[in-house]
Each structure stands twice: as C-alpha cells, then as structure tokens.
Amino acid sequence: MSSGVPDRRILEHELVPEHRVLSFEEAVALLRRLGAKPWQLPQISLNDPVARLLNAKPGDIIEIKRRSPTGGVHIAYRLVVAFERRA
Amino acid sequence: MAIKNGKFEEPFVIEKIVFGLLSPQEIRKFAKVTIVRSDIYEADGSPVVGGLRDPHLGAIEPGERCPTCGNTREECPGHFGKIELARPVLLPHLGDYIYMLLQSTCRRCGRLLLPQDRAEYLRKIYVRLREKWPRLAEVMASHIAKEASDVTECPHCGERQFKVRYIRPIIFYERRPEGEVRLTPLDIRDRLERIPDDDVMLLGIDPKRARPEWMVLTVLPVPPLAVRPSITLETGLRAEDDLTHALAEIVRENEKLKGFITTNAPETMIEDAWITLQHVIAAYIDNELPNIYQLTHRRKRPLKTLAQRLKGKEGRLRGNLSGKRVNFSARTVISPDPYISINEVGVPVEVAKILTVQMVVTPYNIEEARRYVLNGPHKWPGATFVYKARQDRKIDLRYQKNYQQLAEELEPGDIVERHLVDGDIVLFNRQPTLHRMSIMGHIVKVMPGKTFRINLLTCPPYNADFDGDEMNLHVPRLEEARAEARELLLVEKHILTPRYGGPIIGGRQDYISGAYLLTIKTSLFTIEEMSRIISRSLAYVDLEEPAILKPRPLYTGKQIISMLLPRDLNFEGKAKIGSGDLKCDNENCMADSFIVIRGGRLLMGVLDKNAIGAEQPNNLLHVIALEYGEGKAREFLDTIFRSFIRVLEIKGLSVAYSDIEIPREARQEVERLTEKARREVEELIEQYRRGVLELIPGRTAEESLELKIIELLQKLRTEAGEVAIRHLDSFNDIFIMAKTGARGSDINVTQMATMLGQQTIRGRRIWRGFRTRTLPHFKPGELSPEARGFIKGNFRDGLRPSELFFHAVAGREGLVDTAVKTSQSGYMQRRLINALQDLIVSYDGTVRDSWGNIIQFKYGEDGVDPMRTYHGKPVEVNRVIEMVRSMRGHRNE
Numbered sequence: 010m011s012s013g014v015p016d017r018r019i020l021e022h023e024l025v026p027e028h029r030v031l032s033f034e035e036a037v038a039l040l041r042r043l044g045a046k047p048w049q050l051p052q053i054s055l056n057d058p059v060a061r062l063l064n065a066k067p068g069d070i071i072e073i074k075r076r077s078p079t080g081g082v083h084i085a086y087r088l089v090v091a092f093e094r095r096a
Numbered sequence: 097m098a099i100k101n102g103k104f105e106e107p108f109v110i111e112k113i114v115f116g117l118l119s120p121q122e123i124r125k126f127a128k129v130t131i132v133r134s135d136i137y138e139a140d141g142s143p144v145v146g147g148l149r150d151p152h153l154g155a156i157e158p159g160e161r162c163p164t165c166g167n168t169r170e171e172c173p174g175h176f177g178k179i180e181l182a183r184p185v186l187l188p189h190l191g192d193y194i195y196m197l198l199q200s201t202c203r204r205c206g207r208l209l210l211p212q213d214r215a216e217y218l219r220k221i222y223v224r225l226r227e228k229w230p231r232l233a234e235v236m237a238s239h240i241a242k243e244a245s246d247v248t249e250c251p252h253c254g255e256r257q258f259k260v261r262y263i264r265p266i267i268f269y270e271r272r273p274e275g276e277v278r279l280t281p282l283d284i285r286d287r288l289e290r291i292p293d294d295d296v297m298l299l300g301i302d303p304k305r306a307r308p309e310w311m312v313l314t315v316l317p318v319p320p321l322a323v324r325p326s327i328t329l330e331t332g333l334r335a336e337d338d339l340t341h342a343l344a345e346i347v348r349e350n351e352k353l354k355g356f357i358t359t360n361a362p363e364t365m366i367e368d369a370w371i372t373l374q375h376v377i378a379a380y381i382d383n384e385l386p387n388i389y390q391l392t393h394r395r396k397r398p399l400k401t402l403a404q405r406l407k408g409k410e411g412r413l414r415g416n417l418s419g420k421r422v423n424f425s426a427r428t429v430i431s432p433d434p435y436i437s438i439n440e441v442g443v444p445v446e447v448a449k450i451l452t453v454q455m456v457v458t459p460y461n462i463e464e465a466r467r468y469v470l471n472g473p474h475k476w477p478g479a480t481f482v483y484k485a486r487q488d489r490k491i492d493l494r495y496q497k498n499y500q501q502l503a504e505e506l507e508p509g510d511i512v513e514r515h516l517v518d519g520d521i522v523l524f525n526r527q528p529t530l531h532r533m534s535i536m537g538h539i540v541k542v543m544p545g546k547t548f549r550i551n552l553l554t555c556p557p558y559n560a561d562f563d564g565d566e567m568n569l570h571v572p573r574l575e576e577a578r579a580e581a582r583e584l585l586l587v588e589k590h591i592l593t594p595r596y597g598g599p600i601i602g603g604r605q606d607y608i609s610g611a612y613l614l615t616i617k618t619s620l621f622t623i624e625e626m627s628r629i630i631s632r633s634l635a636y637v638d639l640e641e642p643a644i645l646k647p648r649p650l651y652t653g654k655q656i657i658s659m660l661l662p663r664d665l666n667f668e669g670k671a672k673i674g675s676g677d678l679k680c681d682n683e684n685c686m687a688d689s690f691i692v693i694r695g696g697r698l699l700m701g702v703l704d705k706n707a708i709g710a711e712q713p714n715n716l717l718h719v720i721a722l723e724y725g726e727g728k729a730r731e732f733l734d735t736i737f738r739s740f741i742r743v744l745e746i747k748g749l750s751v752a753y754s755d756i757e758i759p760r761e762a763r764q765e766v767e768r769l770t771e772k773a774r775r776e777v778e779e780l781i782e783q784y785r786r787g788v789l790e791l792i793p794g795r796t797a798e799e800s801l802e803l804k805i806i807e808l809l810q811k812l813r814t815e816a817g818e819v820a821i822r823h824l825d826s827f828n829d830i831f832i833m834a835k836t837g838a839r840g841s842d843i844n845v846t847q848m849a850t851m852l853g854q855q856t857i858r859g860r861r862i863w864r865g866f867r868t869r870t871l872p873h874f875k876p877g878e879l880s881p882e883a884r885g886f887i888k889g890n891f892r893d894g895l896r897p898s899e900l901f902f903h904a905v906a907g908r909e910g911l912v913d914t915a916v917k918t919s920q921s922g923y924m925q926r927r928l929i930n931a932l933q934d935l936i937v938s939y940d941g942t943v944r945d946s947w948g949n950i951i952q953f954k955y956g957e958d959g960v961d962p963m964r965t966y967h968g969k970p971v972e973v974n975r976v977i978e979m980v981r982s983m984r985g986h987r988n989e
Contacts, residue, residue, distance in 0.1 A: 043940070043942065043950065044940070045948065045950060046948075048229045048231070048232065048949075049944075049947070049948050049949045049950055050949075050950055051949075051950060051951075075957075077957040077958065079956055079957050079958040079960070081958070083953070083954065083957040083958075084953065085953050086953065090232065
C-alpha cells in the first residue's frame, strides 16, 4: 500500500475516464435494473488511485463513463472492494 | 430431460459438489481388508489373501460372489482396502497448502501467528464475509496467510519462528540459526495436528472437511478391483493394471520399512526406506512430478498412475467427460456436387441404411411408417426397429422377418426407427472445428456412391477441398434438436459470419472466372447459349429482347445476369480487376471495373471476386443477404451461381504454355532491368567495401547493405512483373484468373513468366550453408545477388541447380512456419474458448458468466451483432443514400 494521496491531476488525464461514486439510491436502482447482486459487478480496488481520490469505501459503486471505439460513450460500473480477486 | 425408449426419465439434479480430505478414521472405516503382501497371486493362481487382488475388494469375475457384500459382480459396488503405513507420508499434491500452513502457524504451539485481538477481529469479518460473499472470503484467507507468514515471533507463546524452505513436491526444510534441518513427515504432521480448528478456518480451510494433519497420510486407501481391472492375454497370462503395479511397489517399500523398524535396524537404513516410500507414494498419485523417481515397467514405459488417468487430452476429464464418442454418426470422404442446394448434403445409400431417425406413428403418417417397415432393414428406405408402445417391446427387424404382419399391426403411438430419407436434417462437421460454421445443419439427399456430396459454395466455411478430406455427419435424435438444427444451424443461416460482418459463403475459383466471362463486354451469347445458361439456374425468368438483332440475335452477358437478378436490387461497388490503369472509383469508368446495378439490371462493371467471392465484405452477396434475407441469398447461391459454371462449360477455361510466354522485346526489357539492378547492387557492394556506404540509422554497415540490396531486388521483381503483365494478352486465361481473383496472383504470373526473385529465410537473403558461402557454385564471401538466393530464372524456362536449391530452402521455411503456426494458434484458441465458453449475452444486453457476474454492461459496448452489420458498421450510409436515390428514380419514371 503506497502512502500519500495520489496526484489529483490524474483525473484530468486523457486516458483516465470519468469516474463517479453512485449515491445509495442510485446504487440500489442500478442493482435492481441489472438484477444483480453487488458481488456480480466488476470490481475496483480500494487502493485504485482514482478510487482513493474519490474517497470511495468498500461497497460503493463507481460509475465509469468511457469513450468506446464501437459504442460512443459506454457506461460501466465497478464495486469497490478491499481485497482484489485472485488472479 | 431424457427420453429412453419413448419414456421420460427425470435426471437427478446436482445441487453442489464439496471437495475435502479423507480422514484416517474414514479410510479405516471404508477399508474391508489390510494389504500387507506385495505378491498378487499364489503359486496355484488364486489371489493372495491380504494381497492387492484380495477377493474382499469386490467381485469382478462372472459368477463370483463377493465375500464382503455377498453380491455378484453386477451388484457389488467394489470395496476399498487400506495400507497401514509404517511411517506417515506427505500427500505430494497438497504441498503448497502444507507450506502455507507451516509458514503461518507457530512451530511450537501451532496457533496462527497473529496477536489474539487481530485474529479475533479478522475472524469476525471472515465469518460474516463467508456467509455473504464466499468467493471474497477465499481471497481474504490468502491475505491472512500472507500476513501471518511474515511474523518472526509467536505472539502467543513467544517462540521464535524460522523460515520454511519448500522444494516441490515433498521436501521441507526449516532454516534454523544452526543450519537447515529437514522436516520429516512426522514432524510436519505433529505441527499440523496442533493447529486449532478456529485458526485453520481463518486460513481458508474448513476443518470439518479437511483437518490439516490429514494432508499427511498414515493409512493409504487401496481402490477396489473395478478401478484397476487386470486383463487376461490370449496366452493365458495375466497383465495387471498400472495402478496395481504402483500399489505393489508401495506395499513392498512399506513392508521393508516396517521390517527395519521392528528389527531396530540402523537409523540411516530406516531413513532411506522411509524416503523411498515417500517417493513411491508420490509417484502413485502423480508419476510426472519433478524431483520424484518415476515408476516404470521394467525400466521402460512410465506407469499411468492416478493423476495420469485424469490429466491431458486422453484423460478422464478431456477425453471422457468433455468429449465422448457418439452414436448415429457417419464419416466418409467428401466430393463436390454443384447441382445440389447449399443447404443439402448428399448421403450414400449405405450410410442412410445405417443411420436412423425415430418416428412416432400417428394417424397421419401411419401409411408412410408402414412403407418403411415393409421394406425392412436392408432395402432403402426402410426401418431397423419397431417399438410397440402398448406391449413395451422392441422388435429388431433384422431378426423379425415378417414385415407384412408388423406393418399391419402398426398403430399410433408406436415408434419406428426408420432409415435416413430425403429431407431429414443432419449436422455436418469438418475438423478442425475452429468456428461455429464448422458444424452446420444440412438437409439429407440420399444418393448412390460412397462419398458425402456438398455444394462447392459451402467449402469456405468448412475450409474444405476434395483432395481426400473426410467429414462427419450426425443425426439429431430429438424433435427439439431437429427443430434447433433447422432454425439455427442450417447452412443458409450462416451465409453471413459474426466474425467480421460479411458473407463467408460465396464463389471461389471457377465461379469467379465464370461470372467474369459472363459479364465482360466482349461476351455475346446466341439465343441457344443464353437458354442453356438461364435454364441451368432453374429460375423462371421473363426473357427480354436480345441487345443485338443483326446479323443474328445476340444477348450480352450483362443482359443474361440482369434477367436473373431480383427486380429491385441496387448495388454499386468496385470490381477486383480495377487496379493499375483499370482503376475506377465511380461510375465514370471506361475499364468496366465499377459495378452498377440499378433496378435489378447490371448496367456496367464485371462480376468478379469483389462481387460474388467468399469472405468479401460489402459485396453483392452480402447486400442481398442483409437486405433480402438468408432465404433469398440462398436462392441466389443455388441458382445464379450454377449459371456461372455453365458459362465456363460453353466458353472453356484452360491454360497453355503460351499463356505465360512474353514477347522478345519484353524479355529484353526485363534483361535490361536485371542488368541495371545488378550494376546497382555491385555499386552498393563496392561502396560497402570502401566503407562509404550510406548507413541506415540504427543499423550496421552489413545490415544497411543487406537492407538496401533486398529493397533493390524487391523493386526489380515488381518492375519485371509489371513488364510481363503489360505484355500479356488480357484474354489469356491465367491472366483472367489472376485479375479476377479466381486463382493465383500477379506474383504467381510474374514468377511463371519472368523471374522468381529474391528467396529469403526469416526475411533475410540466404546466408547459411557452407562456411563462407551458400553453395560451392560461388566464390567465398561473395555478396552478389545470385550467390545469396536471388533467382533470375522463371518457372517457364526452368531454374538453374543453385536456383532450385534456394527455392527449396525458402519453400521449406514456409512449410515449417505453417506447421508451427497451426499448433500454436490451436492451443491459444483452446485456452480462449475455455475461458470464454459460458459467457452469454442476456436479454438485457449485458454479458454475463454462469454465476451471473457481469462481464460487459453492453455487448461489445454498443450492443450490435456483428453478423448483421456491414463489415462492422451497423449502418452503411452510402447504401441508404443509394436506396433513396433509386426510389426517387422510380417516381420520376
């Protein structure tokens, strides 16, 4: 675990897509829409630089808006977890 | 749900499978006999009591009664035995767990090497996590183990901890200050026994199902005889199963060790025997472990032990569970038949008489069923079995000869197992099955002969040719399967491929030459020829006025094709022949290399590979398949494509020596170009010798020289090719084939007519061979083009000996490359498929795996099925414009 806070400027970087922590209501609505349990979502590490900058807690869901070569803007969601899945 | 003899049988549903370790108590409880003798048979041939074929292990001989359970061999499930080990032995495949446990627990008190409060805290989280998200709990356990293994002093008893060194698969050392000490299985078992259940749980192991000390064997289970049957050879000799041999080895070593211990033999001898026993048991579990002595058959073939039965392509998993042998299938050589539909497959009568379909008799088909029964099993179309539903009886028509009576007695509800007949659906497959188009549904057409017949247009998806290829045919047995095959697997549903959004089925070779010869401007056809071409397509068309009336009526090829095209078809596109001075990008084209079809009329352009070829996205076929549907595309392929072949039958297509002969002035020009290139190369070599060669950045002088020479000679061949092609007659058949994309390329023409050009190994000029030169034909150290694999000769005039040699060298590299590439890409494919096979696009558009985990929130991030796209683009704007334009044209008319 690296010490210190990541540089805020990474959020401005071209290759870092837009991240946003969903509110509790939004998260519940999302899970209902997908018919999924939280653990069925893709995950993001608590230690991910962007997750740390957003002050995300385990159990939060982060919305990521990506530019996609095929689909214009693609929205993905990731569950913040303390332990990463084993490779 | 499965249907057996016409009845439903509800299968069991497996809810879950839990894996664990056998405890010594359990092993002893299961075991019906203790094996103490390594010999298998007594002198009189009866099995040794207490040996590896002890009758208590289960009845396997016919008529034998099991002394343990009293059943005959049909009912006796087989019984385990045991070997009481004189000293404990590690289970080699669990070494990594043992290593983890030894590192993260105390060497004295056996507790987890974390302070009490920390352990309590983690335990609270772990228990909650395990209930809710068991897969996350696994991850957490590995983190806990890592944290504990870094501790150097036990927080409970204060004992100093030492690092453990593990040499796979069974050797453990402890790094004490006085030096490394080997941990015996006894030591290890001691330590594992001391770990409390609560701590075991925190390390991700369920102590109820797998106590750590069970990883060290004290008693070894001996599988029943049914697991390791012996075979009796013709000579009357018995050959035992490999497992029995391995077990015999274990018993022998175990008894030896036991003897040493009871006789108080020197400690070193006991040690040695113990280590041998560990090796033998490790080999019994997996005979391919590193650092273990392999068990062999008299110093030769390694024994197939437990792991070998499961592992690999022929193992239980891949060979018997993932892949099984099937019934109702056939395999034979394939051959072409251009006159059957692409949806059909020609099946030999002999095959049709063996493959059968179950047919439930109803009032509507009873007459048909009677006809089959009447014919019996040997006359096609007949039947092989009849199931009488009411009597629950199966009648084999091979032995029941009164077909007349059987046919009359037939009643609704009976099932007739009838021969394969025209119109049945079957699955047809060619290996390697690389994509879904490698297995497609075909409609049966029974034919004389001994080969499967397929339409030539279905060769591209199967990647088939007729140089001896064989293919497999499977008959779907259930109505559901047949319906699925018809609706999803039929060839016409696979004209378009999801791989790149284009047609994968389409013309090749003669179809393309034929289409070209039909549509070129110089082709005119008499009424008779026109009729022959049109009638071959089997299409009903309204004949139109011939384009030329005097001196005699003649149709143009474009007229003929227009009569066959759908009335409202519009298409624009470039033809393959459009290159060089024939290039056209729009309808202002003098070379006839831009295709324009308006209102179903081919107004200009020739049809060649770009219009009707296989694997050519955005061609005529693609547009028809996308906009008119698969049915229309199939009709197009089944009808018009046959006409192309007929054109060739009328016009003829053949090649001659003279087709690759170029005129004298062309030869002289090539000669001049060659001479010029030779001088330039000499100049470069000279510059290199004097050290004034201009270097390419990042390259040495030698590399620069080579690169420049290669570039020069490459240019030479291109130029020579251009000269040759300029001088060849454009109605020469080789030229036509190369230009239209039917077969061969400009390079092939160049190599036949002018020169083969530079031969390379791994992209470099040929340098290997003798010490200082490639061949003794050249001077040592010679760098001239000829000495390094440049071939001035061509296939028409023949090659010089050294040239032939260089050509063979480069040819060999090509062969090796393909061999290596196929094996590597095959393995990559296997791994990809294993990783991706149960991903599914669900109804909400998300991609999920079989646990419902979301992999993609929208398939492909755009939700588009590539099969229904224009080469990846969901909408082709130009097509839309074209369609709108043609609609306006209609209104103006």
